[in-house]
Amino acid sequence: MSTPGTTRNPGPVVWGAAAALIVLVAIPLLFIVLQAIFPAIGQGSLASPFDGVLDVLTDPKLVGMAGNTLVLGLGVVVCSAVIAVPLAFLRALFQVPLARLWDVLLLIPFMIPPYIATLGWIMTVQPNGYLKQVTGLDAGSYLFSIGGVIFVMTLGVFPVVYFAVSRTVEAIGGRYADVGRVFGASPFTALRRVTLPLSLPGLAASLLLVFAMAIEEYGTPAALGRQAGFEVLVTGIDTRVSDWPIDLRGAAVLSLVLVMMSLGAFMIQLRILANRSFETVGGKPQAVRKRPLGIFAIPVVAAFAIVTLLAVGVPLFAIFATALSKTLSGGLSPDNLGFDHFRAIVADENGAFRALVNSLSLGIATAVITGVIGAATSYMVVRTRFRGKGFLDALTVMPNAIPGVVVAVGIILAWNQPWLPVTPYNTPLILLMAYCCILLPYPVRYANAAFRQVGDNLEAAARVFGASPLVAFRRILFPLVLPSLLASMLLVFAVATRELVASLLLAPVGMSTISTFIWRQFDQGSVGLGMAMSAVTILITTTIPLLVTLASGRRGPM
């Protein structure tokens, strides 16, 4: 833990954050736990507690599913680190050609919903898929395996690590490594002993996110893993929620197993960061000085290009090719291509346009709310001392591990109680609350890492000069963590705009979001229209962060 701050008395910031966490996260979570204990809580009855919990927990399939979940989570974490960490260090410490371009392109995987990316990969590599149609190559069905699931998921989430690590390393700069060099360390030793350890908060926080994302994600393992008999906890949970007879309590129990896994990862992360200081942002200005790559420029650019091609090029190609094909069976022949599906969206057939507006508004609201709560919570956790902050910190990790569908069940149970005088249930507000709950971990983890890097002396100096804690937070700390926070808010915006699993269950009657619209098209066999909607969404959600970046004049969008 970094040196505790001077603030012992929790101010209004802290109370506000705590209240928001309780409403948004603790209450739905409480009802998931209640559902796990009381099978008939949905009917408002507390009858036969713990009845059958053992049956769920001793199900022989559970061990297999839990093991597969761990394999998947760790596999995605390792693969993401292998791809992202070298790229991030290169990007942060050297003059990588076209650096800005790579940053923008590597943002795009956030904007591609995982289920769409998976479908894109299937349509690309299956026999007679786009790969075959374009190049004549046949990749067979390697995709439908554990390796395929890890491969596709890694390509979707590794940018989380890339942006977190490259920003952290950039903030450390070459300065600390230079000190090491002055004292006789080789460049490699300086990297290993100085820069790498100092970048740990960003690396550990982002890998924790990746692990939680990987064990929670439903679409990819369902589409690619099932055929290979690779069942994970999330697919097991979904079966219990949507298969007759509906078993909400079984789903709740399995979700708590997932939460335990995520908390385990969280504890490991805390241990890694414990008793060390990562303060690198002191009062001294630092020049951002990057080294030239020399002859290594070509292989480095090639590495960025290959990764970008796989993570962005392939899914985007499949999405646009399908969106532009009049029929799926017509293939990529010129007379089968046209803008019919896009025209249908512009003409607002089936309420496509309204779904876009709904999701974009929800995405913006979620980003703002989670950003504010995230900043306040991280400040509280890193900078203040009061009892219960550890609990509140842990609360901010859990939603990330709970499958969206179970969060949705918890929210219905909590907010559809008959004795509530007013309730957000069945209004758009309930989706906003669900998105905030699910996505709060992002700003919290990003801001948390940023706060750990800001030296105490800055805040102390402000206090010496008469600033109140609130002013010190607003004028000193907040601007310093703003870049990280803004980055996470853009991420939240992108993910909230396309959230599917909770929306499917929770959308108020009569309301569509982008993802429920797309899902409906797929479900009814209109893949082209669904892909056209995805394409429009990806364009919009990529443009907005770019505009924010240009307007704020900061380096890089993340």
Add this chain to the structure above:
Amino acid sequence: MIKHLRLAAFVIAGVAATSAAHADVTVYSAGPAGLINGLAEGFKAKTGVQVNVFQGTTGKVLARIEAEAANPQVDVLVSASWDTANDFTQRGWLLPYTSPNAATVPDFLKSETAVAQGVSALGIVWNPKSGTPKPEEWADLTKPEFKDLVTLPDPAQSGAAFELVAALSGTAGNWKLFEDLAANGAIVAGANAAALNPVLQGAKAAVFGAVDYISFAGKKKGESVEVIFPASGTVVAPRPVMILNWSKNQDEAKQFVDYILSDEGQALVAKAFLIPARTDIPADRPVIKDLKLLEIDSTQVYANRAQMLEEFSKIFSKK
């Protein structure tokens, strides 16, 4: 659609003067989304009553009702599986109602508490551009021409697919057909859409037991796809409409059921390529009397559901 809107506008003009304040009806419905939205619009135009729709898979709709049970919100439920009607009747959740418009609905498509909106049938969905001979029978898909070229919807995820598996394997548990399919490289590909997709793109040649209306709609849009109903017989999936007994808007709910079974409502059902529940409504597709139906004893079959699914997945997981 345009024609329908014009009709709607005409009716709105007619009732606008008389429309008074009505309670809204909340309807939870399995797909297709276009159908339930069309029914909601048509009903509002006719009666002035607003219909609030939540649409999802049968599973998601039931999960929502289950989670809402402390404070139920839904007035009318449309499921894609008749089993929902049996289950809800047993729980005592349904309001008995027989619509006057249900006179020409055959007996096996109605009960005291439920009536079919429409019916889908299962068939072989085949891509004529796949270079395979046109299959006529279920067993044709076990032939070498279809090696590695067949998908099946997962019976655990589709009620109709489960009933087909039950009907074809029989009460005696004759799994030979499915063992042959598995040996021929057929794969279980998730829900209906996931099974159809690779057939449309040409990665596979045929779906064994696909819900038909999606493919009829696809064919209309120009997809290279044909629906074949084997002469040996198939199963149908009636889609029950039910009124929940906790509904506070029972009069409006009954009116909505009447509307679904009206000439206008049934025409919308036919336009979605489902078989209209009423036998006197024309449809541009094979209807019940054109199909040979396989008998299943649903009480017994559903009692054995877990074991059958287990057996089924065992056959397709060993390769």
